[in-house]
Amino acid sequence: MKQYQHPTADQITLTGVLHALSDPVRLNYVQCVAQAACEQACGTIPTPVAKSTMSHHIRVLREAGIIHIRPYGTQSLISLRFDELEKKFPGVLTSVLKSAESTDGVEQKNA
Structure with a gap:
């Protein structure tokens, strides 16, 4: 099973976190993980992009210190590093997620 490298709390930077959350696909992914409030298997979170592209987005989120990935059998479980952040x-993180929820509502009304 693949082992993942995660930054320690002191290696996490504000610019890294904000950069990772600046992409709509990654932001949506973090919103889904946050709503679940527990570990999720990678494949259970709906994404609008190809699996290989999503792997890149997950790597960016992990390297920024936003998510934690834990191998479990043949799956990888993802959780939000909310307390550390x-x-x-x-x-x-709370402000960004709350702002994204407000923006999503406006976009849905305009659609």
Whole structure:
């Protein structure tokens, strides 16, 4: 089973987190993980892109320190590193996710 490298809390940077969340696909993925509030198998989260493209997006999120990936048998389980991010950057992730929810509502009304 593949082992994943995750940055330690002191290696996580605000610019890295904001860059990772600046992509709509990654932001949507983080929203789905956050709504689940528990570990999710990689393949259970709906994505609008090809599997290979999603692998790239997941790698960016992992390297930024936003998600944690834990191998479990033949699956990889994903969880949000919310507590670590909240401790290092209080309110940032919550604000970004809340803002994204508000924006999604506006986009759906305009559609």
